Each structure stands twice: as C-alpha cells, then as structure tokens.
C-alpha cells in the first residue's frame with residue numbers, strides 16, 4: 001500500500017492503494033468515478049480511455065504509480081456541463097445504443113480532435129479503431145466526430 | 154379511432170389512489186439531472202398522482218412514465234414511454250422516464266428478448282395512456298358539469314370548446330385518480346399520431362455521454378464487497394478442490410468458498426442454462442485485489458465428461474450432413490423423384506463456428522441477502538425468471554426477493570440467462586455481506602452460453618430449362634438444428650424437403666441475437682444467389698419470381714412468411730440502390746430475410762483495397778410495421794448490420810481439449826471502426842401495420858449480402874464463417 005495524490009479533473013485526490021493498481025480501478029472502486037469503463041483489462045477495447053496530460057490513455061493498463069503529477073481527465077470532467085463539442089455531437093447524432101463504450105469513444109475522439117482539428121475520414125477511422133463498440137455504432141461515431149470537428153473549428 | 158376493452162389489462166393497473174401530499178413517489182435528486190433539456194429543466198412537482206401502473210402526473214403537469222422492460226440498448230426506455238405519451242396526449246418535453254423494477258403484479262412480460270418488447274406491449278402501453286387520458290377528461294367533465302364527449306385534449310390540457318374553459322392534466326390528476334377505471338377506451342387512429350413516428354432522442358443520452366452511473370457494473374452500495382468467481386477452464390470439467398489459505402492473506406481478500414447454483418432438488422428455469430454451476434467464489438475489498446487473488450488461487454478441476462474440440466464438432470456435423478433424418482421436418486410433393494429426374498443438381502454446404510455474446514459490459518450483479526430478504530440489482534433480460542430461481546436457491550418466497558433493473562451494456566441474448574444473478578445471491582448469502590459479482594472479460598468469454606456451431610447442406614434440382622423443381626435443406630447444430638422448415642423457399646417450390654439434426658455437447662449454448670436466423674440467412678441467401686447464377690438470372694428477379702409463385706399458388710401449409718411483404722422490401726431496396734446499374738470498382742450483393750415478424754432486404758457495395766474489402770454502402774429496406782421512433786430505429790438497423798458483418802467476417806470461438814481458445818479481445822476478433830460500412834441508408838415501409846421486431850432482423854441477411862458481394866469481388870464463393878479465414882483472397 002502506498003499513498004498517491006492524483007490530479008483528477010482539476011482536483012487533487014489522495015488514495016491508498018497498491019502501486020501496481022491500474023488507474024481504472026482506482027477511479028472506479030476507490031473514487032467511485034464509474035464513468036470510465038472496464039471492457040477487457042488488456043488494452044484492447046478502449047472502454048477505459050482517459051486523458052493523461054491531454055493524451056488518450058488506456059487506464060486499465062496504466063499502474064497508478066506511473067501517473068505521477070500528470071493531470072488526468074475522465075468523462076466526468078471532460079466538460080463542466082456535459083456540453084463539450086464532442087458530447088454535443090454525440091447527442092445530436094444520438095450515437096449510443098447500450099452506451100457502455102461511449103465514454104471511451106468520446107474520450108478518444110476529444111483527445112484526437114484537440115490534436116487533429118480537421119481530420120480526414122481515414123484519420124478518423126485510424127484514431128477510433130482502438131475503441132470497440134459491440135452494438136455497432138461505428139457509422140454514427142464517424143459522423144459525430146466530423147460534426148464535433150466542425151463545431152470546434 | 155378504435156375502441157379497446159381495458160378490462161383485459163385491468164390486472165396490470167395499480168389500485169387507483171391519489172398520492173399523499175408532497176408525493177415521495179420518486180427520488181427527486183435525479184429528476185433535474187435527467188431532463189433532456191438541461192437548460193429548460195422541469196419543475197419538480199409538489200405532489201404526484203398515480204394514475205395507473207405506467208404513469209403518474211405531477212400537480213404542475215409533469216408526467217412520469219414508467220419504462221417496464223429491460224433496456225439493453227434497443228432503446229425501449231425511450232420508445233415504450235413514447236407510446237404511452239401518445240395516447241395520453243401530452244407534451245413529450247414534460248415527460249420524464251423512470252425505469253421500473255421487476256413487478257409482475259403491475260406489468261406483463263418484463264423481458265428483453267426475441268425483438269418482442271414493442272410488439273407485445275403495443276396495445277397495453279396505448280391502453281394505459283388512453284385510459285389515463287379518459288379518466289382525466291372525466292374528472293374535468295365532472296368539475297365543469299359538462300358531458301365528457303364535449304371535451305378535447307391537446308398536449309396535456311383539456312378543453313371545453315363551447316364554454317372556452319381549459320384545464321391542465323396536473324390540476325385534475327388527483328380527482329381523476331379517484332374515478333373508476335373505464336370499461337373501454339378509444340385508441341387514436343394511427344394517422345393522428347403526433348409522437349409515434351417522430352424521432353425522439355434517447356432519454357438516457359445525456360447521462361451516457363457524461364459518464365453517469367447507469368450500468369450494473371457501476372452499482373455502489375454501503376458496505377458492498379466485490380466478488381469474483383473461478384469456473385472450470387474447460388467444458389466437461391468440474392470442481393475438485395481448492396486452497397483458500399494461499400490467498401486469504403493477500404491484501405483485501407476476505408473470504409473464499411465454493412457455491413453450487415444447481416443443487417439437487419431445486420427447480421431451475423430454462424434461463425438457468427449454465428455449464429458450470431459449481432464455482433469458487435472470492436470476496437474482498439476491491440476489484441483489483443480480488444482479481445489478483447483469483448489469479449493466485451490454486452484450484453483442482455476434475456474431468457467429468459470427455460473434452461470436446463472444434464475438430465471433433467466439425468467431423469460430427471459433417472457426418473450428419475450425409476445422414477437422412479429419421480423423420481423429415483417438412484416434405485412437399487415428391488422431392489426424391491424430382492431430384493432423380495433433374496437435369497442439374499446444385500449442392501452446397503455452409504458452416505459457422507460458435508460465437509460468444511461479448512456484451513461490452515461483462516456479466517455482473519449486485520445482491521444483498523439478509524435473513525428475511527434479498528435485494529438484487531443489475532443487468533438482466535429476464536428478471537422474473539431470475540427471481541424464481543433466486544428464491545428457490547435461497548429458500549425464500551418470491552415476495553422476499555426484489556430485482557431492480559439497471560441499464561445494460563449490451564444483451565444480444567446473453568443476459569436472458571441469469572446464472573450470474575443467482576451466483577451473486579448465493580455469494581452474498583454465504584458471505585453475509587452485500588456483494589457486487591464481477592466477471593472478468595475472460596470469465597465472460599469462457600463461461601459458455603454460446604451461439605452454437607452449425608452446418609447446413611442445401612440441394613436444388615433444376616430442369617432442362619433451369620426451372621427450380623425441388624429444394625432440400627438439411628441442417629445440424631450443437632444442441633439443435635438451425636433449420637426453419639416453414640420459411641422461404643418453402644411454399645415457393647413444388648418439391649421440398651427439410652430435415653433436422655441435433656448434436657449433443659457438454660458446451661452450453663443459448664440464444665444469440667436472431668437465433669438460428671443469424672446463420673440460416675447467410676446460408677440460404679448465399680445458396681439462392683448461386684442458384685440464380687446457375688440459371689442465368691438476376692438475383693433479385695429470381696427471388697421475386699419465387700415470391701410471386703408463393704403468393705399466387707403457395708405450396709404446402711404453414712408457410713411462415715407473407716410473400717407480398719417479402720417481395721415489397723426487395724423491390725424497395727432494388728429501387729433505392731439503383732440495382733442493375735453497376736459502378737466500376739464496386740461489387741454488389743443482395744439478400745432478403747424474414748424473422749421476428751419483420752422483413753428486411755439489403756444491398757451492399759464492396760470495394761477491394763488490396764486484399765481488404767471496404768464496405769462503401771449498405772441500403773436496407775425494412776418492413777416492421779409502424780416505426781415508433783424512426784431515428785432510434787435506424788440506429789438499431791445500423792447496429793444489426795455492423796454486428797452481422799463483424800461476426801460473419803471475423804469472429805469465432807474454437808475449442809481444444811474442452812477449452813475455448815479465445816478468452817479476450819486479443820484473440821477474439823470483433824469488428825472495428827474502419828471495417829464498418831462508410832454509409833448505411835435505411836428505408837422503412839410505411840404500411841400502418843402494428844409494430845413488429847426491430848432489434849434483430851437486420852443482422853441475418855447482411856451476412857449473405859456481403860458474401861454475395863465478396864464473391865463478385867474475389868471470384869470465390871464463401872461456404873464458411875468467419876469469411877476472413879475461409880476466403881483465400883481476403884486478408
């Protein structure tokens with residue numbers, strides 16, 4: 001057990017956990033922030049995506065001890081009122097079916113658009129390829145990323 | 154307008170009573186956060202009045218509509234309340250939706266399965282809304298002392314034209330609730346629908362995109378522990394012994410014990426299908442700590458039944474393909490003679506592997522079992538069956554067991570089988586603490602309840618003029634044949650034979666989105682495409698001729714389809730896709746299928762980029778009767794198409810020594826974003842018929858539309874799923 005102070009959504013949070021505990025479970029079990037999802041635990045599905053200093057990361061494969069003082073953004077903190085352009089685009093296209101993968105999709109898309117504001121179709125697919133959607137909302141995901149890009153432009 | 158007797162539904166209504174002042178009928182905390190329009194918000198009423206099981210009305214006119222059925226992503230939590238709101242005649246902006254828990258007194262069929270939620274509840278939802286509207290009008294009529302027939306309603310307000318009076322629902326709700334439930338009520342004429350048939354956003358969308366706790370895995374409760382299970386690594390094995398001591402001193406680990414979810418003398422339900430009733434349970438403080446203990450735990454398993462393999466399944470299914478069934482499932486005419494006299498016989502065999510459901514949210518359930526009651530909460534498609542089993546296992550009355558429904562991170566049939574709910578209850582009872590049982594992805598993928606492996610052999614007899622004389626289908630599957638003997642082309646061919654074979658197995662199987670159809674549509678429609686080619690006909694014209702025949706002079710009895718509706722979707726997709734005008738570089742395939750009472754026809758355009766197929770566009774024509782929520786319905790259709798493409802192209806569970814060789818998404822390949830169609834266009838037939846299934850019917854035919862397009866792209870017919878391992882050209 002060790003003590004870690006993490007910067008999450010702009011607030012410091014201290015947890016007592018084993019150093020190898022993945023950030024995913026620190027968020028979900030210790031901080032009751034369940035917006036970040038578990039899908040595979042091995043970096044294959046993207047359901048657990050968060051931002052680490054603005055970069056999309058798989059929190060299931062990131063030991064809490066590796067976070068250091070980097071700032072973490074989760075779906076709960078992506079925007080204050082749930083109105084980030086990506087979230088708005090997701091609502092406009094009514095993307096979710098079951099909704100389980102969508103926090104991860106949104107976190108991947110928002111980090112991607114921050115670096116690539118005017119992506120090509122191929123860039124969108126490449127960026128979103130790490131996020132599985134078992135319900136098959138991919139066609140809407142592609143469209144919503146484009147809409148979000150237009151909003152951010 | 155049509156009149157409907159309410160009496161048949163009376164059992165499902167609450168005793169009509171006004172709520173006590175101040176109304177604590179739901180936790181208000183969530184109300185403000187769940188309004189779809191956060192800026193406008195909805196005033197929290199001072200009091201609520203229950204009108205019936207489906208709805209309550211606040212004194213300010215806000216209406217809460219209960220969504221009775223489990224939500225697995227098929228969007229019933231939006232579409233079912235829309236139907237109530239339609240007949241109630243209320244402003245959708247003033248509606249909030251609440252998920253009902255299991256309540257068999259108030260609601261019938263709280264099941265998500267078979268694409269039946271809307272179809273089976275259509276009348277009762279409409280009646281609930283219409284009855285409430287009628288009672289509100291009667292209350293206003295009494296207050297104004299005018300005949301109820303002179304009143305009209307509009308968006309939550311009652312008007313009396315001649316006196317110019319009007320009153321909001323909220324102001325008469327309490328009085329209405331004291332009235333007798335009318336014997337019969339009038340339902341709207343579908344052409345007067347204002348909400349049904351218009352696109353309304355998913356009522357949970359705002360919470361989904363902001364990461365609110367909605368799912369079973371998100372449940373957190375006071376004093377709750379995390380539980381995990383260890384099941385045998387191979388089918389055919391069972392628990393022998395385990396060493397709890399080794400892990401009990403690991404951090405966060407509290408208890409390790411065995412449970413049995415199928416003890417002798419306990420009555421189980423069909424939904425308790427489960428290959429591994431005897432398990433080791435580990436209970437502890439946090440998910441990660443319990444996961445570590447699960448890895449460290451040494452368990453001895455023993456072989457109880459001989460282990461199976463995919464090689465063995467393949468051989469056994471192949472053998473059945475050469476064996477006549479003892480009794481045919483259906484025989485029309487004299488197929489034996491027709492095949493003998495045929496000028497040409499085409500014979501093809503198709504196969505598909507086991508598949509896992511792989512809902513993205515793994516199986517999980519919360520349970521808090523104390524001496525006198527059991528409180529459960531979680532994702533389950535069949536809560537009523539689960540309650541029966543849990544009560545039996547715990548030695549309780551059903552009334553002592555409550556089940557709250559969470560939103561589900563996918564279902565696809567997997568959560569029809571509630572073993573994880575029973576396990577959570579047993580673990581909580583034995584551990585003496587509330588627990589959330591969590592399956593790892595590996596537990597989830599290796600637990601069983603798979604879509605079974607199938608094989609089917611088709612034969613078609615042609616005469617010298619290439620007329621289809623006879624048709625023969627023989628199918629075999631693990632735990633049952635996939636063949637639907639009364640479906641197309643039965644009824645369209647003079648000599649017809651259908652046969653079933655069943656292969657026993659110790660691997661558990663279950664319903665998987667569009668059961669059996671999810672394989673048969675691929676095989677049948679790929680075969681039909683080949684027959685059309687041999688006869689030198691256009692694949693759509695060939696099918697249309699068969700439908701024409703089935704319509705004009707149907708062969709045999711019990712033909713389980715309406716040939717005119719079938720032909721209708723095919724003609725619609727033909728027109729929309731501009732069939733017959735080839736685009737250079739694009740390869741086309743077509744398919745049509747009927748299941749879950751709905752008709753779907755699809756055209757797909759594929760472009761080859763090296764050895765990788767790119768699906769440029771899918772056109773999809775659907776006849777599922779009245780469409781309640783068109784944009785959400787399109788989303789379901791799109792999902793089914795992507796799901797069908799993905800599993801046909803890439804996915805398989807294979808076995809070696811009884812163990813599944815795929816345990817996580819590194820080896821089980823699911824379709825990804827860049828493999829999904831660039832565009833899907835859906836067209837609904839507008840025919841005013843009562844709604845039929847929507848969640849499943851778009852999945853089956855797309856597999857063959859794609860197989861047929863890939864044939865045109867690569868020159869190779871595909872006889873086995875997944876396509877990528879079968880077709881030499883595909884990468």
Ligand code: FES
Pocket residue numbers: 037038039040041042043044045046047048049058059060061
């Ligand atoms: S849970 Fe992290 S990638 Fe799947």
Ligand code: FES
Pocket residue numbers: 096097098099100101102132133134135136137226513562563
């Ligand atoms: S919406 Fe269900 S997994 Fe993506």
